[in-house]
Amino acid sequence: IPMVGFAGRDAAAAVHDPLEATVLAASDGDDQLLIVSLDLLQLTAESVACIRQKISTATGVAPTSIALACSHTHYGPSVNDHDVDLVDSYRTHLSHVLAGVCREAMDRCQPARMGVDWGASDIGINRRELRDSRIVLGQNPSGPVDRSVGIARIDHANGQPIATVLNFACHPVSLGGRMAEISAGFPGKARRVVEEMTGTLSLYLQGACGDVNPIRMEHDHDAARSLGVRLGCEATRIWETIQVQDVHSVAFASKTIHLPGYRYDSQTNAENLQQELLRDIAVREKEGEQNSGPLWWARHRLEHVEAAIVSWQTDEALSAVEC
Incomplete structure (x- = not known):
């Protein structure tokens, strides 16, 4: 299947680690919310609308209360190309799978408590480097970077840990631009570290990564492993100290904004x-x-x-x- 994220790559030659979809379902008895995290680069507005509707039909949750978030891995399949049989089939299959997973998540809802806290990680670096009087994609240690690591801990009302939400902002491009193996990248490794160390399911939410790339970019899976371990360990450190509390209501807001196009001055x-x-x-x-x-x-x-x-x-x- 064609890959997306870098130009000049051949179709995927192998699968290094699986791509996952993770769902967090929440309800206060009146309002319902679904957050779906996907190991994909991106989805078009058209695809989002289609997937939301299929999930809504399967679960009864309003489309406007369904959030789809891509991890932005650059080592996944293209889902936006049209008239490519494998891509069309993958996209159709994806919507059916997500509808089923969301239905299962809703069916498994249980009384829970939640807590939130923040840490920090240094695995990202600003990529706008001034080199030979030109701005290039490189490393700029003095450039702005959001190092915040956000963690939401969700426990059963009886105290048993259930789920962890991990938020961090950094492009998942640590394997370089030539890697032709399917991979969730460092977010996938961070998620697995959290799951292994906390015993919970983990959902990764990509932040506003903008001009932030990983400090390691190599044609080797060890870079993603190392970065993911560092991020996952920081997330677990935060998780261990979070105090959960009762949550009495669920709220979700969705708004479409229109941005003016850039017109090149003249x-x-x-x-x-x-x-x-x-x-x-x-x-x-x-x-x-x-x-x-x-x-x-x-x-x-x-x-x-x-x-x-x-x-x-x-x-x-x-x-x-x-x-």
Whole structure:
């Protein structure tokens, strides 16, 4: 199956560790909530709406009370490509599996208490490095980084630990851009560490990772193992000291926001960049590049630049532009 997260990679050649979906179900008797964590890079709004509806049909939970959160692993399958048989089948199967898992989570709800606390981890580093008068993807120790590790501990009313929610912000890219083996990356390892040390099920929620990459990026699974162990141990340290308390109500809010598209300051600037990208692409293709990262990125940028130019000419709004 095609992988997603880096350009220029072949289809997945093997599975190093399994991808998981973890569900937290909560109810106060009146309102219900489902949080679904997925070992995937991302989902489109269309896919989210479809999955929410299938889960809602299976559980009775309103679609607006179902949160889907991707761990953002860069070593999972593509689920957004269309007209690719394996991807279409995977996407369809995924929605059915999630509906069943969520139904099971709702059926297994039990009286519980919860506590929350925070720690810190140094496994992330700002990736915007100034090198030779250019900003590149590298390491910038002085750049902003959110080191917060958030932990929610959920125990049964009788005191038996049930579940742990782990929140941290860092791109799961520790295996580098050439790895063609399916993996949940360091979030998966951190989750397993927490589960082994606490005896609970663990759900990983990716934070606003922005420009934060792991301090180790190597074409080797040991980097993900090491980072995951460090994060998982910090999470467990926090977990051990959390005091749980009764929770009397469940609340969930969902809001869609519309962001203005970036228009490159002027139509002239956009058209100049368009020509620059066209020349760059032509040179790369002439030199025999077919599926390289730089060629993919140039085409990706060109697509959005041309969309911006069209929006000027037709006065149409852009929902999002990424360059």
